[in-house]
Amino acid sequence: MKFTEQRKLICEEKIVHLNRMWNCCKIASEQRQLFMTSIKDKYSNKALVQYDNEINNLEKFYESRKPVLQLRVCLGNLWQMK
Numbered sequence: 001m002k003f004t005e006q007r008k009l010i011c012e013e014k015i016v017h018l019n020r021m022w023n024c025c026k027i028a029s030e031q032r033q034l035f036m037t038s039i040k041d042k043y044s045n046k047a048l049v050q051y052d053n054e055i056n057n058l059e060k061f062y063e064s065r066k067p068v069l070q071l072r073v074c075l076g077n078l079w080q081m082k
Contacts, residue, residue: 004043011043014051021058024069 001009022032035054039047062069 007045007048008043011047011051014048014055015042018051018055018058021055021062025058025062025065026069026072027058 019032021027036042039050041047
């Protein structure tokens, strides 16, 4: 596998992880779009750093609000059962 293909694959994995974290943290689509449009070349080394920084920030955010976010998931599940 070429280096550029490998980096593209890594970036795509980071984007998937980022989307999972956004979902867990209930981040609005507007904020997600704002972040993604701020990245000029989504497969560059600079983008990798930005993805990692955003994922780290979201993981800290999630851990600091974990009980509330988990209750929100439970509430959503109960609402769907109604």
